[in-house]
Amino acid sequence: MNNVIGRSSCTSILIGKKASLTGSVIIGRNEDAKTAWPKHLAFNPHQDNVKNNYFKSKDNKFEMDLPETIFSYSSTPEWTDKYGVFEEDGINEHHVAMSATESAYANERVLAVDPFDTEKGILEEAMVTVVLPYIKTAREGVQRLGEIVEKHGAAEADGILFSDPNEAWYMEIGSGHQWVAQRIPDDSYAVVANQLAIQAVVFDGNDFMYSKNLKDFVYQNQLWPKDAVFNWREIFGTHDDSDLHYNTPRVWIGQKLLTPSVEQKPQDFDLPFIRKPDKPISIQDAQAVLSNHYQNTPYDLTNPKNKNNATFRPISVATTQESHLLELNDENMIHWLAMGVAAQSVYVPFYPQGTKVPTMYKYGKETYSTNSAYWVFKLASTLADRDWNKYGTDLGSAQDDAREKTTHLRYEYDQKLAKETDPAKKIDLVNEANEKMAKTATDIFKELSAKLITKQTADSPLRFKMDPNL
Template sequence: MQLNDQRRPSACTSILIGKKASLDGSIMIGRNEDSKASWPKHFVVHPHEDFKEDQQYVSKDNGFSTALPKVRQRYTATPEWTTKYGLFEEDGINEHNVAMSATESAYSNDTVLAADPFVPDGIQEEAMVTVVLPYVTTAREGVARLGQLLEEHGTTESNGILFADEQEAWYMETAAGHQWVAQRIPDDSYAVVANQLAIQTIDFDDPDNFMFTANLENFVRDHQLNPDPDGFNFRHIFGTRGESDETYNTPRVWIGQKLFNPEIEQSPIDEELPFIRQASRLLSVNDAEDFLSNHYEGTPYDPTGNDTVNRHRFRPISLAKTQESHILQLRPQMPKALVGVQWLAMGVAAQSNYVPFYTAITDTPTAYKRGQATYTPTSAYWIYKLASTLWDAHYRHFAKDYQQTRTNLRAQLGALLAASDVAAQKLSTTDQIAFLTTANAKAAKTALTAYQTLTSQLVTHSTDFSPLNFTTDDNL
């Protein structure tokens, strides 16, 4: 994601998984929202509303303004703790089971930006979920609506945006002021993205799998932007290359593809890693979690490891600056109210747990709507952050206990979701909504209780680590 001057510029990591690439036929999109080590997020649901008057969106961040439809669908979101700098709702699922995550920050090269500069009051990350997700009924509609807004208003930044519904997943990229392209993720494939323009070859004659700015080919030709003698590689034309990418971006794509295709030998600094891959096995929600929680475990590049030469060589996927991490799962085999599950890990993914939340609900758990800039013991965000901060103080000493809590809780939450699925399907549609809202509260309580217990253990066991200790007789 990208932020205004009041907040630290940031960078995220994303994953998209097609329905035939997943273990249970689900489509999944997910992302780490990275910004600051201390910047709380909330989890909310906006109800369906039919307005009598025309609606207007005006950004508190940069003044971007656009008209909105009178009908706003129900949708979930993870906004900032404060609206002072804008909403930054980031991710959610609407009542038609369309999922959206925005955005994956990217970078365009100077040559492209000279031809089509960014627009200071154009649409940007802060507004995208809010002005798109409540107003579309399919992933493809989401791409089209955002594309129209980009062409009409321009954008302030280069980004990647993830869309999915029960049938397909799309990855969309903005590059320069008004240029964009989107590619459908093949059903049998996955993609991982890390702050680069990722889409490669575009087939302009394949509308089923590609969408783009109407004049994209002409724009590139008229401004002589294509560095390749043949073909149209969006990444080559609009993206960046160099040492920064090889340190910051490509290694995260490399580790993701290493997780899902361990049989393929690749270099972590290879700038031609493919955008689309077919995994060597079917992927589950747990696999997506493990990717978004990864910090190069099992390699010399793990910042918690012993290799003092390489452990800070590459930027890891999971790091202290993550505000929240999410996986938006769409399960087409389920009844409509049970299709969308928003797996949400507050704080650092590697030091938190993904809690499954149904999205056909009327409210979210109270603790997930709390949390300000300073620590609050009743805030879900701060409960997870407190445990991770205590672990950081004695990382290796507490690693085993912490990981055991995470492993046990993952299994417990999975079992709760499975049991709720069975129980909900025995209810009427009206009763399902109330039941799912209650089920979310139970899942949240289970996870928060586990972390509060863990925190108690960490505090208790940390009491003897004081630098004021002195080796003495036990009685002294």
């Protein structure tokens, strides 16, 4: 990775269609890197007959030829491509969603025999760009990225999320050329936090995909006994003390929220990868997972007692650039996008098939500016951070208002689109809806910031009890 961005430290969630409230397949992730590093929203158009379509990374020397046909897709690129594109997540015209990546670590035994190719291997920054515009199903996505890893090598350990209206897949890269992917059971979900998470691999059937020589690689290098269950996490993953404070507690809280009937400990190395929820998971439940900071537990970072003595790394942190949930249900596609810190922002239900990016979602640089959606949400969260107990209620009220109004707008436009038959008019409606939802959310947060600034004028230390007669 480059020296400016560093490795991202994300948290991911994948939900099968029978585990979700609406029958949707949902994948999502917090993109965590820096406290001030804006993201934009992009709608990339369909292109045919693109001659000499070629990708060359700015982050390392990875490069490859690409197909001549590029499917349209949404994405959330960096404010600058100087260090790489980092498109990170999106939904394409064939209703396939992808999110990349969940950074992880492989152990030294594996890397001794198949090290990462940091010079020429594929990195996070390139994955969405070279995969999502060229696939028609989630399985195709896994297969395409797997072939790239085997041919070009990987530069880092990563987890990658894929979905279509029928299924969700989680793929993990465990060494320079070895990978595995597991289909999330329809009635289950998974929460992942910067660890290689897939456990027992079943080599027969249709629920796993893997690198061509995975078994031979493991057994020939004596990385695992042949008579034991092939456990990917044990073979390729890590079990460090840092995992107990940085990673496993996030999986614990995610599973605690969705499956509270099962008692577990936050520092348990053996938390399962796959869980069944106690009740159907709504999109709001998924948002709550990605927005969690251990509230209602002793580990809440907003508790003054934990200000300089945090026990566990939470899911929602100040370094989150954006948080997304990609929801697919038959013909319905929703790119839920929260700019900045999920716990202090709002998920806007964008139509990924749009062709015009809402004005404020295409602007924003490293330094604060008023014309950027990222900075609108970031300003409000920064002001609320000055005293969470004092200003948290104002923030929560603004979030509730924005959620209600944007989701109602989405509902209204869903009804309009269902009645419209002209493709061009449908696109016009989509663009109109995206702009209205974006403006509604950012206007509410602008008002919130104005309110907080006004209130905080009374917080100055340069105060003195004034004589009312003077």
